[in-house]
Amino acid sequence: MNSTKLGAEKPRKRATRPRGDVRRRRILEVAVDLFGARGFNDVGIAEIAAEVGITPAGLLHHFPTKAALLLAVLQERELRVEQTLTRYLEEKDDFITAFLQILEDNEKSPGLVQLFAVLSAESLSSTHPGHTWFVSRYEDTISSAAAHLSTMIDASALPPGVSTETIARWMHGLADGLRIQWLLNPGSLNRHETVAQFAALLRPYLKNPSALDS
Numbered sequence: 001m002n003s004t005k006l007g008a009e010k011p012r013k014r015a016t017r018p019r020g021d022v023r024r025r026r027i028l029e030v031a032v033d034l035f036g037a038r039g040f041n042d043v044g045i046a047e048i049a050a051e052v053g054i055t056p057a058g059l060l061h062h063f064p065t066k067a068a069l070l071l072a073v074l075q076e077r078e079l080r081v082e083q084t085l086t087r088y089l090e091e092k093d094d095f096i097t098a099f100l101q102i103l104e105d106n107e108k109s110p111g112l113v114q115l116f117a118v119l120s121a122e123s124l125s126s127t128h129p130g131h132t133w134f135v136s137r138y139e140d141t142i143s144s145a146a147a148h149l150s151t152m153i154d155a156s157a158l159p160p161g162v163s164t165e166t167i168a169r170w171m172h173g174l175a176d177g178l179r180i181q182w183l184l185n186p187g188s189l190n191r192h193e194t195v196a197q198f199a200a201l202l203r204p205y206l207k208n209p210s211a212l213d214s
Contacts (some may be wrong), residue, residue, distance in 0.1 A: 001120070010148065014081075014119060020062075023052075023058075023062065024062045026052050027048065027052055027059055027063065027069070028069075028072060028073055028076055029064055030048050030051045030052050031043075031048055031069055031070075031072075031073050031117055032076075032112065033081070033111060034047065034048060034051070034110065034113055035070070035118065035119060036112065036115030036118060037111075037113045037114070039118045039119070039122050040066075040119060040122055040128070040129070040130065041122060043158060044066075044135070045059055045060070045066050045069075054063070059096055066129075067129035068077060070119070070129055070130055071129070071130070071133060073128060074119070074133055074134075074137075077085070077112060077115070077116065078137065081102060084102055084105065085098055085099075085102060085205075088101050088102070089131070089148075089156050090093070093150035093151075094211050094212075095145065095149060095151075095152060095197050096149075096152065096171075096202070096211070096212060097211075097212065099145070099171065099175075099195075100195060100196050100199065101192075103158070103175060103192035103195060104192040104193055106191075107182075107190075107192065113179060113182075114183055115185065116179075117155055117180060117183055118133075119177055120134055120176075138172075139213045140170050141171065141172065141176050142169055143164065143165075144200075145168035145172065146163070146164045146165040146167075146168040146172065147164075149164040149167055149168055150164045151207075152206055152207060152211060153167065153202065153205050153206060153207065154205055154206070154207050155211070157205050158205055167202065170198070171199070174194075174195055174198055175191065175195055176194065178194055179191060200212065
């Protein structure tokens with residue numbers, strides 16, 4: 001009798017999970033749109049829930065706090081970037097080209113670009129729930145970029161005081177600054193092409209100068 005009862009429960013449990021996953025995905029999508037448009041501080045749980053078509057309690061069933069929702073949004077975006085970078089690196093072992101390709105991809109999703117810009121600016125405050133995440137994210141991103149660049153760049157040929165970490169910070173700093181300019185005036189520049197022009201200046205320091213040709 002017990003085995004029959006367990007067997008009857010399993011299909012119902014599997015059937016309800018996809019609906020929960022779809023609902024969770026929808027919450028994340030709406031949060032991305034609203035956080036990207038107005039920032040974290042000016043958007044409430046009730047507004048997100050109303051847009052999704054559920055109650056605030058229903059939203060909190062998936063994300064127990066607004067801060068937890070923000071963290072999930074940030075983690076989701078970063079996971080997508082990491083997966084894309086890995087794929088490009090597998091296709092061609094060239095970090096600079098992969099980095100530029102991600103910038104070009106991002107331009108096709110201005111909402112996500114705006115989300116990151118708004119939240120990263122808000123998180124400058126140490127009390128912002130995304131502050132620690134952004135600090136750790138930049139440390140990890142720069143460290144990873146420097147490691148990849150070290151396989152491409154002849155560090156002994158660099159000017160005194162310049163390292164692959166320096167170049168990694170330049171590349172990300174340039175991309176971040178151009179992101180703000182592009183969001184404010186989309187027609188004023190092409191972000192990935194501008195960063196590509198900077199990358200071309202690195203050619204004399206590459207172990208394989210033809211790496212950026214293809």
